[in-house]
Amino acid sequence: MAIAIASGVTPDRGLYTSIVGGFLVSALGGSRFQIGGPAGAFIVLVLATVQVHGIDGLILATLLSGLILLLAGLLRIGTFVKYIPYPVTVGFTAGIALIIFASQIKELLGLTLPSAEPGPLLPKLDALWQALPTTNAAAAGLAGLTIAVIIFLRRHRPHWPGLLVAISLASVLAHLLALPVETIGTRFGGIPDSLPAPHLPSTSFEKIVAVLPAAGAFALLGSIESLLSAVVADSMTGRRHRSNCELVAQGIANVASSLFGGICVTGTIARTATNVRSGARGPVAGMLHSVFLLMFMLLAAPLASYIPLAALAGVLATVAWNMAEKHAFSTLLQASIGDAVVLLASFLLTIFRDLTEGILIGFVLSALLFLHRMAQAVEVESASLLLEQDSADTANGNDRRPYDPALATDRDVIVYRISGAFFFGAATSVAAALDRIAEHPKAYVVDFSAVPVIDSTAAVTIEGFVRKTQRQGVAIYIAGARSPVRRTLLLHGVRRPLVRFKATVGDAVSDAHAVIAANSQP
Known part of the structure; x- marks a missing residue:
C-alpha cells in the first residue's frame, strides 16, 4: 500500500498487484523462492507515467510491459540481462532510493504545500523547504516511532514482522490519542474488501504509441529487478533459477495485474530474502503470501483505514535506506576512475534526468571502458x-x-x-x-x-x-x-x-x- 501511494495511485492497487501478480510470479516463475509485487524501484517511473498519461495510461503501459517481458522470455533474452554492469545497478538503485526518500518528506513531517508537490528533485526540495514551518509534530512523531520500531526489531528480533508491528503500533496510537494526522481512510476512504472484476484497459493506437516508452522502461527495470532478486535467492539457497522462465512468469503476472487494475509487478529482493530466511522450501510459500493478502482484504479491510500516512512514509524511508547500497557505493567510488564515472553517471542521470537514461548511459560507458581495457590487454x-x-x-x-x-x-x-x-x-x-x-x-x-x-x-x-x-x-x-x-x-x-x-x-x-x-x- 505504501509503494502504491508513493507511486501516485490508491493503496488498493498495490494490494491487487501483490495478490494477482505475486501469485502468478510464485506459481510460474523460474525461481522457487521469488516473491512478486509492487517494488520501490518502480515508484519514480509509475508516478511519472500517472502524471503524464493518467491511471488508464498506467494500466495500459503495465499490460504492454507484460507482453514485452513475455516475448523477451520466449526469445530467451533473459540470459543477456546479467550483462548489466554492477556500477550501473548500484548507481540507479541509489538514485531511486534518494528520490523515494525525497518523495516521502512531505508525509514524514506532515507538511502542507500550497500547491501540488513538484516532480523534479531540486524544485521538490525547494518547495518542501518553504513548507517546513507547517510541520505536523504528531505526524513527525509517528513517522519517527515507526522507523525506530522497525530498526529495533530488525536488530533484536529479526524474525518478527517488524513492518507490520510498527504500522499496527502507530495506527493504534493515532486512533487512541486522536492525533491530527492523515490516514488511509481520511485521504482515500479506505480500501475495498474484494478484488475487482478483470477488464481490459481502454486502448487506441495513439494511446499505445504514447505509453510504449513507459512500457519499455517498465519491462527493462522489471527484468533487471526480478533477475537480481532471483540471483539473491540463489546465493541464499544454493539453487539456480531459470532466467527466461522467470521473465515469462513476470510477463504473465504484469498482464494479469493490469487486468485487475494493478500496477507493475516484479520480483522484490527484500521480500524474497525474507521468504528464504523464514524457511521457505518452494513456490507454495510465495503463493500463500498472496493468499494471506487476499484474506486481509476480505476480512480486515476496514482496519486499513486507521493506518496513518506518516507511518507508511516511515516504512518507505526505511525501504529507501536499505535500497541504497552505501558500502558498495563507497567501494566503487574508490575502486577505479572508470567505475566511479559509470556509478556517478547512472546515479546523477537517474536523479536529475530519467531512470532509463541512467541505465542506458551507464551501460554504454561501461561497455566503452571494458573495450578500452580489453584493447590495452x-x-x-x-x-x-x-x-x-x-x-x-x-x-x-x-x-x-x-x-x-x-x-x-x-x-x-x-x-x-x-x-x-x-x-x-x-x-x-x-x-x-x-x-x-x-x-x-x-x-x-x-x-x-x-x-x-x-x-x-x-x-x-x-x-x-x-x-x-x-x-x-x-x-x-x-x-x-x-x-x-x-x-x-x-x-x-x-x-x-x-x-x-x-x-x-x-x-x-x-x-x-x-x-x-x-x-x-x-
Missing part, C-alpha cells in the same frame, strides 16, 4: 622478448610451454606472439606494432595460441599484414589458432597460398626451415 611481442617472460612464468607455476631458446638467434624465421582478445578495439595498435617490425627474415610465424577470440576487423588487419609481407617475398605461418579464430581468418582471405596454418610454433618453424632449405638448393 592485447600485445604483440617477439619470441626473443618472450623467452625470459615464459621462463619466469614456468618458474612461477604457469604450465604454458616456453619457446625454444634457439629462436632468439634464428635470423631466417622470426616468431611473434599475439596475446589477448583480438578485436576492433585493439586492431589499430596491433597493426601499428606489426608495421614497426624491422626484421627482414625469410619467414614469419605468428603465434595465435594466446588469442581466444578474433573479430572481422582484426582478421582484416592480419590479412593486410600477410599481403604486405607476401609482396616482400616473406612466407607467413599462423600457429596455434583455435578453430573459431581460424574460421574467421579463412573467411576474410587469410588462407593458402598467402599463409600456412600449423598446430604449434615448433611445427611452423620446422616447416619454414624445410621450405627455406628446399628453395636454397640449386
Whole structure:
C-alpha cells in the first residue's frame, strides 16, 4: 500500500498487484523462492507515467510491459540481462532510493504545500523547504516511532514482522490519542474488501504509441529487478533459477495485474530474502503470501483505514535506506576512475534526468571502458622478448610451454606472439606494432595460441599484414589458432597460398626451415 501511494495511485492497487501478480510470479516463475509485487524501484517511473498519461495510461503501459517481458522470455533474452554492469545497478538503485526518500518528506513531517508537490528533485526540495514551518509534530512523531520500531526489531528480533508491528503500533496510537494526522481512510476512504472484476484497459493506437516508452522502461527495470532478486535467492539457497522462465512468469503476472487494475509487478529482493530466511522450501510459500493478502482484504479491510500516512512514509524511508547500497557505493567510488564515472553517471542521470537514461548511459560507458581495457590487454611481442617472460612464468607455476631458446638467434624465421582478445578495439595498435617490425627474415610465424577470440576487423588487419609481407617475398605461418579464430581468418582471405596454418610454433618453424632449405638448393 505504501509503494502504491508513493507511486501516485490508491493503496488498493498495490494490494491487487501483490495478490494477482505475486501469485502468478510464485506459481510460474523460474525461481522457487521469488516473491512478486509492487517494488520501490518502480515508484519514480509509475508516478511519472500517472502524471503524464493518467491511471488508464498506467494500466495500459503495465499490460504492454507484460507482453514485452513475455516475448523477451520466449526469445530467451533473459540470459543477456546479467550483462548489466554492477556500477550501473548500484548507481540507479541509489538514485531511486534518494528520490523515494525525497518523495516521502512531505508525509514524514506532515507538511502542507500550497500547491501540488513538484516532480523534479531540486524544485521538490525547494518547495518542501518553504513548507517546513507547517510541520505536523504528531505526524513527525509517528513517522519517527515507526522507523525506530522497525530498526529495533530488525536488530533484536529479526524474525518478527517488524513492518507490520510498527504500522499496527502507530495506527493504534493515532486512533487512541486522536492525533491530527492523515490516514488511509481520511485521504482515500479506505480500501475495498474484494478484488475487482478483470477488464481490459481502454486502448487506441495513439494511446499505445504514447505509453510504449513507459512500457519499455517498465519491462527493462522489471527484468533487471526480478533477475537480481532471483540471483539473491540463489546465493541464499544454493539453487539456480531459470532466467527466461522467470521473465515469462513476470510477463504473465504484469498482464494479469493490469487486468485487475494493478500496477507493475516484479520480483522484490527484500521480500524474497525474507521468504528464504523464514524457511521457505518452494513456490507454495510465495503463493500463500498472496493468499494471506487476499484474506486481509476480505476480512480486515476496514482496519486499513486507521493506518496513518506518516507511518507508511516511515516504512518507505526505511525501504529507501536499505535500497541504497552505501558500502558498495563507497567501494566503487574508490575502486577505479572508470567505475566511479559509470556509478556517478547512472546515479546523477537517474536523479536529475530519467531512470532509463541512467541505465542506458551507464551501460554504454561501461561497455566503452571494458573495450578500452580489453584493447590495452592485447600485445604483440617477439619470441626473443618472450623467452625470459615464459621462463619466469614456468618458474612461477604457469604450465604454458616456453619457446625454444634457439629462436632468439634464428635470423631466417622470426616468431611473434599475439596475446589477448583480438578485436576492433585493439586492431589499430596491433597493426601499428606489426608495421614497426624491422626484421627482414625469410619467414614469419605468428603465434595465435594466446588469442581466444578474433573479430572481422582484426582478421582484416592480419590479412593486410600477410599481403604486405607476401609482396616482400616473406612466407607467413599462423600457429596455434583455435578453430573459431581460424574460421574467421579463412573467411576474410587469410588462407593458402598467402599463409600456412600449423598446430604449434615448433611445427611452423620446422616447416619454414624445410621450405627455406628446399628453395636454397640449386
